[in-house]
Amino acid sequence: MTAGIGLGRTKPTSQSDVVLGEDWVSPEDSVDGEMRQHRARRGLFSLNTSPLARKIVIFNLLAPALLAAGVLYLNPFRASLVLQREASLQAEAQLIAGVFAAALPSAVPVDLAAGDGIDVAATLAKFRRDNGVELFVFGAAAQPVADTLGLPAPPPGNAVDQGSTLITDFLDAVWGKLTMFSARQPDASAPTGPGLVAALAPAALRGSLPVEVAQNGLGETFLAAAAPIVHGGRVVGAVGISSAAGEIDTLVLIAREQVLRVFVIAIIVSIGLSLVLASTIANPLSDLAAAAEIGRDRNSRKMSPGRVRIPDLTARPDEIGRLSGAMRSMVAALYERIEANEQFAADVAHEIKNPLASLRSAVASMHVTKRDDQRSKLLDVIDHDVRRLDRLVSDISNASRLDSELVKEEEETFDLVKTLTNLTDHLGAEATKRDIDFITDLPQQPMLIQGLEGRLAQVFVNLITNALSFCEDGDAVRVWARRRENRVLVVVEDTGPGIPDGALTKIFRRFYSERPAGEFGEHSGLGLAISKQIVEAHGGVIWAENIRPTHADVTSEPLGARFVVGLPV
Numbered sequence: 001m002t003a004g005i006g007l008g009r010t011k012p013t014s015q016s017d018v019v020l021g022e023d024w025v026s027p028e029d030s031v032d033g034e035m036r037q038h039r040a041r042r043g044l045f046s047l048n049t050s051p052l053a054r055k056i057v058i059f060n061l062l063a064p065a066l067l068a069a070g071v072l073y074l075n076p077f078r079a080s081l082v083l084q085r086e087a088s089l090q091a092e093a094q095l096i097a098g099v100f101a102a103a104l105p106s107a108v109p110v111d112l113a114a115g116d117g118i119d120v121a122a123t124l125a126k127f128r129r130d131n132g133v134e135l136f137v138f139g140a141a142a143q144p145v146a147d148t149l150g151l152p153a154p155p156p157g158n159a160v161d162q163g164s165t166l167i168t169d170f171l172d173a174v175w176g177k178l179t180m181f182s183a184r185q186p187d188a189s190a191p192t193g194p195g196l197v198a199a200l201a202p203a204a205l206r207g208s209l210p211v212e213v214a215q216n217g218l219g220e221t222f223l224a225a226a227a228p229i230v231h232g233g234r235v236v237g238a239v240g241i242s243s244a245a246g247e248i249d250t251l252v253l254i255a256r257e258q259v260l261r262v263f264v265i266a267i268i269v270s271i272g273l274s275l276v277l278a279s280t281i282a283n284p285l286s287d288l289a290a291a292a293e294i295g296r297d298r299n300s301r302k303m304s305p306g307r308v309r310i311p312d313l314t315a316r317p318d319e320i321g322r323l324s325g326a327m328r329s330m331v332a333a334l335y336e337r338i339e340a341n342e343q344f345a346a347d348v349a350h351e352i353k354n355p356l357a358s359l360r361s362a363v364a365s366m367h368v369t370k371r372d373d374q375r376s377k378l379l380d381v382i383d384h385d386v387r388r389l390d391r392l393v394s395d396i397s398n399a400s401r402l403d404s405e406l407v408k409e410e411e412e413t414f415d416l417v418k419t420l421t422n423l424t425d426h427l428g429a430e431a432t433k434r435d436i437d438f439i440t441d442l443p444q445q446p447m448l449i450q451g452l453e454g455r456l457a458q459v460f461v462n463l464i465t466n467a468l469s470f471c472e473d474g475d476a477v478r479v480w481a482r483r484r485e486n487r488v489l490v491v492v493e494d495t496g497p498g499i500p501d502g503a504l505t506k507i508f509r510r511f512y513s514e515r516p517a518g519e520f521g522e523h524s525g526l527g528l529a530i531s532k533q534i535v536e537a538h539g540g541v542i543w544a545e546n547i548r549p550t551h552a553d554v555t556s557e558p559l560g561a562r563f564v565v566g567l568p569v
Helices: 027-042 051-074 076-103 120-125 166-178 193-205 247-300 319-366 372-408 416-433 453-469 527-537
Strands: 018-020 023-025 134-138 144-147 211-215 221-231 234-242 412-415 437-441 448-451 476-484 487-494 541-547 560-568
Touching: 051 247, 076 120, 076 211, 076 221, 076 234, 076 247, 120 134, 120 144, 134 193, 193 211, 193 221, 193 234, 221 247, 247 319, 319 372, 412 416, 416 437, 416 453, 416 476, 416 487, 448 453, 448 560, 453 476, 453 487, 453 527, 453 560, 527 541
Parallel strands: 437 476
Antiparallel strands: 018 023, 134 144, 134 234, 211 221, 221 234, 412 448, 476 487, 487 560, 541 560
């Protein structure tokens, strides 16, 4: 056992006290210094030193990363844009076909290939735009009549504003580097806009509105649509339209860039929140672990440590606050147990010295005593002291094992009334032999409690035998029990001399004994201390008081003593 733990020294007593001239650093200050050094090394955000903080950040990043990857992989923008663009091209082709039909003479059949009544090329040129859309007109036999290929584009005004796509461009560049050896070569046999529109013309001449999506030789996506030109109830030609190559890809690129920007912002926010969360979770846990490790490391070096100081985080309304409170309570209980054991060891040494001193004196006197009667008295003293030592050692052994035995034994539900009835029947017979009135007042109904029946019986036996030991012929002992809300009260009263006022606060201390002169050395003074320990282990309370003739006069002579045990139901 290490002496001096947690007793607060006032001068340096070991190598752990650093002497600087007249000043010295106590172990408690050294512990605080190590904690400050730990926090300084860790910093505010302890990603490098805290695996828990790293896990918090990584796990918080997984969700937005998987979400962004899933959105980009599923690519819903392309499908939606293709559908919208298909409907737009069909409507546009129908509109242009309607304009051509309205411009044709209504009285005579027309042949678009011959230019009957309309300048097809000039009319078609009016629909020319700057966004790469090409227009085509086909005759009744699906032969090309006019197109906008090679015509100068009008002033810009409808081009797609691509904007900045730095993130997408960077990712595409990285992907291009990774796939440079497997890059696809241009396909000369891939369809083109004019070719796809020409393939759709026969279907339009049959009265349908065909639309098609394809990729050119560079892998760029484009769309083509066609619509019939109806004149006089019959189809006289068809209008075809093809979108700019890569138009859909550009729109998808812009949408993807917006997703990536939102993802980057979400990542930044997530990292920031993760760091804040880590600082409120990982850092306090790191402080708690460091405080415990400081105590462990100091004890492993067999140095005289200061009191381990667990950080007080009980103000936090969460599990960390509960953990801090539990650890502080555990450390406090440990130090109390260590100090109690030290005090117990000192008390044991003191109590054993008294009979040993008496034995030493008696044995020394035996050598010089000549008379038989004196030698007989000395032998009686020696016998008394030996029995006193034997009883003292037995009680000390029982007291020292009590804590561990209370933890190991299993609690059971039992009837307290039945237990008290058995005890009072046995002890009442002893009281009757000594001409002491023994009165019991126990309920008729069972009182079920949870606990160790044998240990609590030990308490009641001790209280009753104590009461009997202070009674003389004609005195009385009364044992009664009552239930009060969530507690059970068991009371042992006697009409003996009572308890001296100065001893009321001492009788539950170890080795304290307040006995008549004729009973000196007959008791170890551990009975009530053991009883108190057993009752408190059950979550109960025990106290002693004097029975007064009136509560108004506390100076009146007591009529006896009363011991009360309160146990939870």
